[in-house]
Amino acid sequence: xxxxxxxxxxxxxxxxxxxxxxxxxxxxxxxxxxxxxxxxxxxxxxxxxxxxxxxxxxxxxxxxxxxxxxxxxxxxxxxxxxxxxxxxxxxxxxxxxxxxxxxxxxxxxxxxxxxxxxxxxxxxxxxxxxxxxxxxxxxxxxxxxxxxxxxxxxxxxxxxxxxxxxxxxxxxxxxxxxxxxxxxxxxxxxxxxxxxxxxxxxxxxxxxxxxxxxxxxxxxxxxxxxxxxxxxxxxxxxxxxxxxxxxxxxxxxxxxxxxxxxxxxxxxxxxxxxxxxxxxxxxxxxxxxxxxxxxxxxxxxxxxxxxxxxxxxxxxxxxxxxxxxxxxxxxxxxxxxxxxxxxxxxxxxxxxxxxxxxxx
Amino acid sequence: xxxxxxxxxxxxxxxxxxxxxxxxxxxxxxxxxxxxxxxxxxxxxxxxxxxxxxxxxxxxxxxxxxxxxxxxxxxxxxxxxxxxxxxxxxxxxxxxxxxxxxxxxxxxxxxxxxxxxxxxxxxxxxxxxxxxxxxxxxxxxxxxxxxxxxxxxxxxxxxxxxxxxxxxxxxxxxxxxxxxxxxxxxxxxxxxxxxxxxxxxxxxxxxxxxxxxxxxxxxxxxxxxxxxxxxxxxxxxxxxxxxxxxxxxxxxxxxxxxxxxxxxxxxxxxxxxxxxxxxxxxxxxxxxxxxxxxxxxxxxxxxxxxxxxxxxxxxxxxxxxxxxxxxxxxxxxxxxxxxxxxxxxxxxxxxxxxxxxxxxxxxxxxxxxxxxxxxxxxxxxxxxxxxxxxxxxxxxxxxxxxxxxxxxxxxxxxxxxxxxxxxxxx
Numbered sequence: 001x002x003x004x005x006x007x008x009x010x011x012x013x014x015x016x017x018x019x020x021x022x023x024x025x026x027x028x029x030x031x032x033x034x035x036x037x038x039x040x041x042x043x044x045x046x047x048x049x050x051x052x053x054x055x056x057x058x059x060x061x062x063x064x065x066x067x068x069x070x071x072x073x074x075x076x077x078x079x080x081x082x083x084x085x086x087x088x089x090x091x092x093x094x095x096x097x098x099x100x101x102x103x104x105x106x107x108x109x110x111x112x113x114x115x116x117x118x119x120x121x122x123x124x125x126x127x128x129x130x131x132x133x134x135x136x137x138x139x140x141x142x143x144x145x146x147x148x149x150x151x152x153x154x155x156x157x158x159x160x161x162x163x164x165x166x167x168x169x170x171x172x173x174x175x176x177x178x179x180x181x182x183x184x185x186x187x188x189x190x191x192x193x194x195x196x197x198x199x200x201x202x203x204x205x206x207x208x209x210x211x212x213x214x215x216x217x218x219x220x221x222x223x224x225x226x227x228x229x230x231x232x233x234x235x236x237x238x239x240x241x242x243x244x245x246x247x248x249x250x251x252x253x254x255x256x257x258x259x260x261x262x263x264x265x266x267x268x269x270x271x272x273x274x275x276x277x278x279x280x281x282x283x284x285x286x287x288x289x290x291x292x293x294x295x296x297x298x299x300x301x302x303x304x305x306x307x308x309x310x311x312x313x314x315x316x317x318x319x320x321x322x323x324x325x326x327x328x329x330x331x332x333x334x335x336x337x338x339x340x341x342x343x344x345x346x347x348x349x350x351x352x353x354x355x356x357x358x359x360x
Numbered sequence: 361x362x363x364x365x366x367x368x369x370x371x372x373x374x375x376x377x378x379x380x381x382x383x384x385x386x387x388x389x390x391x392x393x394x395x396x397x398x399x400x401x402x403x404x405x406x407x408x409x410x411x412x413x414x415x416x417x418x419x420x421x422x423x424x425x426x427x428x429x430x431x432x433x434x435x436x437x438x439x440x441x442x443x444x445x446x447x448x449x450x451x452x453x454x455x456x457x458x459x460x461x462x463x464x465x466x467x468x469x470x471x472x473x474x475x476x477x478x479x480x481x482x483x484x485x486x487x488x489x490x491x492x493x494x495x496x497x498x499x500x501x502x503x504x505x506x507x508x509x510x511x512x513x514x515x516x517x518x519x520x521x522x523x524x525x526x527x528x529x530x531x532x533x534x535x536x537x538x539x540x541x542x543x544x545x546x547x548x549x550x551x552x553x554x555x556x557x558x559x560x561x562x563x564x565x566x567x568x569x570x571x572x573x574x575x576x577x578x579x580x581x582x583x584x585x586x587x588x589x590x591x592x593x594x595x596x597x598x599x600x601x602x603x604x605x606x607x608x609x610x611x612x613x614x615x616x617x618x619x620x621x622x623x624x625x626x627x628x629x630x631x632x633x634x635x636x637x638x639x640x641x642x643x644x645x646x647x648x649x650x651x652x653x654x655x656x657x658x659x660x661x662x663x664x665x666x667x668x669x670x671x672x673x674x675x676x677x678x679x680x681x682x683x684x685x686x687x688x689x690x691x692x693x694x695x696x697x698x699x700x701x702x703x704x705x706x707x708x709x710x711x712x713x714x715x716x717x718x719x720x721x722x723x724x725x726x727x728x729x730x731x732x733x734x735x736x737x738x739x740x741x742x743x744x745x746x747x748x749x750x751x752x753x754x755x756x757x758x759x760x761x762x763x764x765x766x767x768x769x770x771x772x773x774x775x776x777x778x779x780x781x782x783x784x785x786x
Contacts, residue, residue, distance in 0.1 A: 009431065011431070011519070012514055012515075013519060013558055013559075014514070014517055015460070015551070015554055016462075016550060016554045016555055017461070017463070017517055018463075018551065019547060021462075022462050022467050024466070031537055032542070034539060034540035034542075036662070037540060037658050057538070063389060064488055064489065066487050066488065067392055068485040068487070071476040071487060074469075074472065075473050079469050085466070086469065090581060092490065116384060117382065134415035134420075136438075136440060136499060138424055138440065142419075146416070149385060150381070156383060178683070181492065181586060181587055181677070254421065269583040270579045271578035272652040273626050273628050276585050278685075292377065312621070313618075314652070
């Protein structure tokens, strides 16, 4: 490469890399030929192939944002216990695959000693799926890694054991775009004030028709302000979603007091038993209060505890609420039901109870 | 306290609060890069920590976007320029390279070390495994370092992922590599589809983003239905497999009542019944392949042999019409042979072309379908209406049906053809 320094290097458009050169040999040898699995203990999966081959997977939590020292430490652990292979789950847990059962306990001991909690399997609370937040995003209302760190400190015991009614998936999103996705519990930013417009910058920074088109409720229109071409907002129409902010940063949606946190419940990706669902509003108006977000933790704790105590085995949060009814959900979690829980968006009529079925 | 005594070190009182507790701390990792990292990592991380702590105090973010790419590509890098660079100049450019991981996130320790070495030299030393779109996120390099960092990663066999209005990086579950519930070859299908359309990833020219995700069964471990425009979900169409001896063992172990409560009563279509001898009766025609009973009785129950996938189209997150899930478009496609996968690629191409030609700017394909209606979409992509596409048929009578008989005849002809094909095959 250095010899051709004067000639620019064009990329090799190699696309999605072939994982087989990196895959653990037992997984490679038994690819597509697995027979059954069980979980010998929390944090450990045991898969048996049709040939009788076995593999033990030890799953551990990470901070997702890994410094090179942590990357190398995990690599060292992989060399010592897992034949030099590892993988990551959708929720940023690390998994070491072991062909030798005798290494399971020593690996668990090692990971625990190094501060990586072993768990996240079965009826546990796995790692919170999170976004980038103040660390790297250009539109965030709050941080992601910090919220998750505090929340997982609180929920650590539920990660390392399998004592929930079913798995619980928690997500966080730092704005209402909701990159964190759907969850049994979703902790999302909820803006409460219309954007504040810096009229000096709009004309130069924003493509105004694009911004007008981006508003879901047609609350933005072009306007001349102090002789400058800018935009104005019908604040009565504005739903404070923040959709105008990414294409037009001078429409600042974030503010110290206006950015709040809302908690949503009952989202589910899996098709097991009930069809996949979206999460529904449980509580809004919680303060965005770094570095510990105590009000958010308190509300999440109430929901986790009520679910843990009251749900039947295999019921996810949404299925549990479906059974007990929203009346009882708000009673058990000690949260308020308000007019803001009544949906007003397109299709909202389908979210209303049009039967005589009532929970008392 | 030690922080304050160190000359030039930004104080991080808010972040320091996130170093205790039982969960691994990202702050501890950032600080280690600041204190013990390569010289350039130390400089970047000191100011990055300073800016992050500033965000915690002001409750505001201080990054703005911009434009940055590597030679030959138009996307794949997330540029970040600091708005508080006067206070924190060393992290004024803190860009992220989105790099596609090996399908299914399998790594060797050797590969991880190579990544760490590259990012220690060219970036900040901070890597996320993985972003919500599925990429490895190499976070925190200058505009100047993006090209040499990419060159080295590219030489290792790694390519930039998607960003902006383009085909995005995809994900597949662990699938066939370690899961007996897998119903198709997730890795092969994922790579075939994405690599065929790789040009759409590297040179953003679509109306908006377009995502694929591949889950081996209806447990949907990569959240494909909610989070992708084109979800491929494993399923099977023959009878599920039952090992009655293992069913009996399960019942003996956990009890009859518990089995009824957690398996039989939880079947969403009442397709299961526990016989008096503790064997299981399955009404396969009523089973919807939801996976619940198979999840509970992993040794006794498994998907059938005639495996393949369902295709669901139109999932997305909030912006701007609200969250949407994919709609069932193809209830079953085979994915066993190269020809099967080729057929799926061609269908995917049809859908992407439809999207490119018909979607409005910043509109996801699910929104386009809503705007023009399912019948028009199906006609455009050459798929016939199927009862599996709906929860129930329409309830509104406001529709013009003067060609109903013609359409009904098509249905009967199709059914007759399918029956004929089945008879021939047997």
